Amino acid sequence: GAMGDTGSIITPFYDSLLVKLTTSGPDLPQALDRMHRSLREMRIRGVKTNIPFLENVIAHKDFVQGKATTRMIDVTPSLFKFKARKDRATRLLRYLGEVIVNENPQVKGRDRISNPLPLIVPEYNAREDPPRGTRDLLLSMGASKFSRWVREQKPLMVTDTTLRDAHQSLFAARMRSYDMLTVAEFISRRLSSLFSLEMWGGATFDTSMRFLGECPFERLRMLREKIPNILFQMLLRGSNAVGYANYPDNVVREFVIHSSEAGMDVFRIFDSLNYLPNLKVAMKTVAEKTHSLCEAAVCFTGDFTDSNEEKYVLKYYVELAKELEKMGAHILAIKDMAGLCHPAAAQKLVKTLRNEISIPVHFHTHDSSGIASASVLKASEAGVDVVDLAVSSMSGCTSQPNLNSVAYALRNMPRSTGLDVDALNELSLYWETIRQYYSPFDTSPPFGGAEVYQHQMPGGQYTNLREQATALGLGKRWPDVVKTYREVNELLGDIVKVTPSSKCVGDLAIFLITKGVKPSDLTNLPPETGFPESLIDLMSGNLGQPTGGWPKDIQKVILGGRKPLKGRPGASAPKIDLAKESVKIKKKYGNKTTDDDLFSFLMYPKVYDDFRDFRNKYGDVSVLPTTAYFHGLKPGEEISIDIEEGKTLFIKLLHVGDPDDKGVRPLTFELNGKARTTLVKDQSIKGDAKAREKADPSNNMHIAAPIPAMISSIATSVGKNVAKGDKVAVLEAMKMQTTLYASSKGVVDEILVGVGDSVESKDLVIRLR
Incomplete structure (x- = not known):
């Protein structure tokens, strides 16, 4: 007879x-x-069953x-082809235990919020179904007609x-x-008058995999399902797509098509140096291969109202805008990524552009100065068609101006947002x-x-650079980081700063501070100095060319002995065989x-590999409540997790x-009323x-680490001549890669680190020899 019952322990000698x-x-x-x-629903763990x-x-x-019949087993081999169990609960428990x-x-080392707001x-x-919104209009009108409608x-x-x-x-991010x-369905029903929701692209593609264990495309699809009526908008870095490198044309083209098919409606496309050739492939693909809107951006910097400004004058922006309209843009974006476009500049720029081009103008800014709401209102007076704002508790400072306040201020005015x-x-x-959870x-x-x-x-x-500086032990030197950032920008020729060019400026600032080198002394560094890879890419022309070129010295x-690239980087990048890459994956x-x-792999190969390893070990952690994801559970605390429609897990921590x-x-x-034990190695016991x-x-x-970092790869071996x-x-280190070069001719005598090891600045x- 059968020997098992609920809770019984199975020995190695159990009856079959x-x-x-x-x-x-x-x-x-x-x-x-x-x-x-x-x-x-039967759970028997520790032994294989039938x-x-x-x-x-x-x-x-x-x-x-x-x-x-009794011969069914003999003639039906498919009976022995078993589907792998998802085992989602076990993997989630493993993750919670680890945290x-x-x-x-x-x-790590940061306390959980003790008394969060309810x-x-x-x-x-x-x-009620979601009301008809801008996405419904785009799908019925088409991009060109919709663009004219926005302008009117x-x-x-x-x-x-x-x-x-x-x-x-x-x-x-x-x-x-x-x-x-x-709150997705709330937004789709109560705020259906929004022009769009910017919810994808930029740094979030990377950070969702790298830090959150989430697939960016899954986020897009899940939100699309709950918000079918409002335009979704993303930030696309031209030939850099959503990465930091310059990708071959066919990768950019197919990424845009795939993203549109996944639910993206508005592609805000920019180049970090305002190098327009880098926008051509993405712009043409959006316009000709998708149903989506091509919103081409001019990145704003400097102050054209200052009589001493010689580089970024009003004519500079007008010429760029006219060229982007000729290139097929449906909408023009003014991308004021640092919040430098003060009220007078915003009014004059918008008014001038509205007179010079026939497509809608979309104004994006940041409230780092504290007066960006005034810039938005002045832009509105000048006739801007669309503005970027953020819900009040997520607005201000380095974010966008306050959406709630602007909407209220205009509610009885001719330009009321509705x-x-x-x-x-x-x-x-x-x-x-929610913001408290991310404190x-x-x-x-x-x-x-x-x-x-x-x-x-x-x-x-x-915030990204400050987090990077803190992780590298420079948190108390943040004022020095900001000062060096400014000096590095001037050293590079006062460039347009937006990802990825801004990352290069930040990487060099961090690099110089950790090495104790002043920006003015950079030209005195030896040729074998291992500069950040991002900076070498920048100077090589792999991100494009800035207005006026690079300072030659x-x-x-x-670059040392390297030769800079001439022309558009994507044109010379070898085409990637996507079918072969797909087979590899x-x-x-x-x-x-x-x-x-x-496409996740093509954008970030190493990040994607780590993400898949994480998923294989812990499953889909996006279903966990945020406090549990970051901090785990306290003894006696219980959470519910919806892992799919109609399937909920109730998890309570009983004892550590x-x-x-x-x-x-x-x-x-x-777990769902039954005790489950998870074993976790305590890494603090060493x-x-x-x-x-x-x-x-x-x-x-001696070859030393120039900065605190993790060893990503070793490119030599003991006994090898270099x-x-x-x-x-x-x-x-925090998304900044630095290559170490041999400081002298010799033979590798000893490698003192391994891949994955952490090192401090000046470690051997x-x-x-």
């Missing part, structure tokens, strides 16, 4: 029959349905039709940036899909509480300031991979046990770490 299962029903289909459900085989048997058409014991590395999710009528509208139209640039600018999806201010205020209460990353200054007009740092970069030092990660995986002699702690959870040897700066045979300038290793990495 554990449980007998009998189901009945008024007819065979109902009896089979009950049998199938009983098998699915449950998958039995599930295949009762689902087979011959068995269902009552035609099965409870070892903390999420992003918030979360008030705004209400809507779920029985009298009300000021608004893009809400809360779901992308606002959180990127306030807390380093860390907002999770979970918090967006909670938005429901009460709905905006309800939404603001929700985001106010470890919320490094935006609490007020605006005039210094932004001097350092010109983009709002979207401010700076370019020569950074399927071979590595299985046949269920899709084009979502392909003491570590064994190997440092492994048992954690006891209650022996004394041995200090790394420091390099002797006077010894050319020449001066040969690549020997690559370091990575490789010894030559």
Whole structure:
């Protein structure tokens, strides 16, 4: 007879029959349905069972039709092809256990909010379909006709940036899909008059995989399902797509097409140096291969109202705008990424552009100065068609100006936005509480300031660079970082600063501070200096060409013996065989991979590989509440998780046990009313770490780490001959890659680090002889 019952322990010598299962029903289909459900819900762990085989048997058409015979097993090999179980609950428990014991590395050492505001999710009528919105108009009119319609509208139209640039600018693009999806249907019904929702692209493509364990395409599709009526808008970095490198034309082209098919409606396309040739491929693809809108951007910098400004004058912007209209733009964006376009400049620029071009003008700015709302209102007076704003509790400082206040100020005016201010205020209460969950990353200054007009740092970069500086031990030297950023920009020729060019300025600033070098002394550095890879890319012309070109002396030092690229980078980049790349990914990660995986991999190969490893280990963590994702659970705390429609997990932490002699702690959870134990290695229980040897700066045979970082790869081996300038290793620190080069000719005598090791500045990495 069967020996198993609920809670029984199975020894290695168990009888082959554990449980007998009998189901009945008024007819065979109902009896089979009950049998199938009983098998699915049975949990026997630690030993293999025949449950998958039995599930295949009762689902087979011959068995269902009552035609099965004793030879069924012999003639039906498909019965032994088992589907891999998702085992989602086990993997989520594994993740929660890891965070409870070892903390999420992003918030390590930072306390959980002790008394957060109560979360008030705004209400809507779920029985009503979403009202007709701008996306419905675009799909019915087509892009060209829709563009003309926008130009003819009298009300000021608004893009809400809360779901992308606002959180990127306030807390380093860390907002999770979970918090967006909670209010998605509210937005679709109560705020259907919005022009668009900026919710994708920019840095969020990278950070969703790198820091949140989320697939960016899944976020797009899930939000699209809940918000079918409002235009979705993304930020596309021209030939850089959503990455930091310059991609081949066919990759950019197919990425745009795939993103449009996944649900993207408005592509705001820009180049970080206003180098228009880098926009051609993306613009042409949007206009000719998709149903989406091509919104081409002019990046704003400087102050053309200043009589001393010689480079970025009003004529500069007008000429760029006219050329972009000729290139097929449906809408022109003024991308004021640092908030430098003060009220007088905004009014004059918009008025001039409206007279010079026939397409709508969309004004984007940041409130780093504290007066950007005035710029928006002046732009409105001058006839701007669309403006970017953020819900009040997610607005201000490095984010966009206050949407709620602007909507209220214009409510009885000719250019009233038509938005429901009460709905905006309800939404603001929700985001106010949610924002507290991200307080470890919320490094935006609490007020605006005039210094932004001097350092010109983009709002979207401010929190990212500050987080990077803190991670590298430079948190207390932030004023020095800002000062050096400004000096580096002047050193490079006062360039347009927006990702990825702004990242290059920030990387060089961090690099110089960690090495103790003043920007004015950069030209005195030796040729073998391992500058950040982003800066070498910039000086090589791989991101395009700035107005007036690069300072020759700076370019020569950074490039060493390398030759700069001439012309548009994408034109000379070798075409990537997408079919072959797809086969590679399927071979590595299985046949269920899709084009979502392909393009995520092409944008960020290393980040994508890490993301897949994370997913394989922990599953889809996007379903976890945000506090649980960052901090885990406290003993006695319970959460509910909807892993799919109609399937909810109830998880409660009961106990965290003491570590064994190997440092492994048992954690006891209650999962849907049943006890489950997860074992987690406590990483804090270690022996004394041995200090790394420091390099002797006077010894050319010592190759040192220039900055605190992680070893990303080793490009040599012990006993190998190297020449001066040969690549020997690559370091990575908060998205900044730095290559180490041999400082002298010699033989590799010792490699003192391994891939994945952390090193401090001046640590000895490789010894030559």
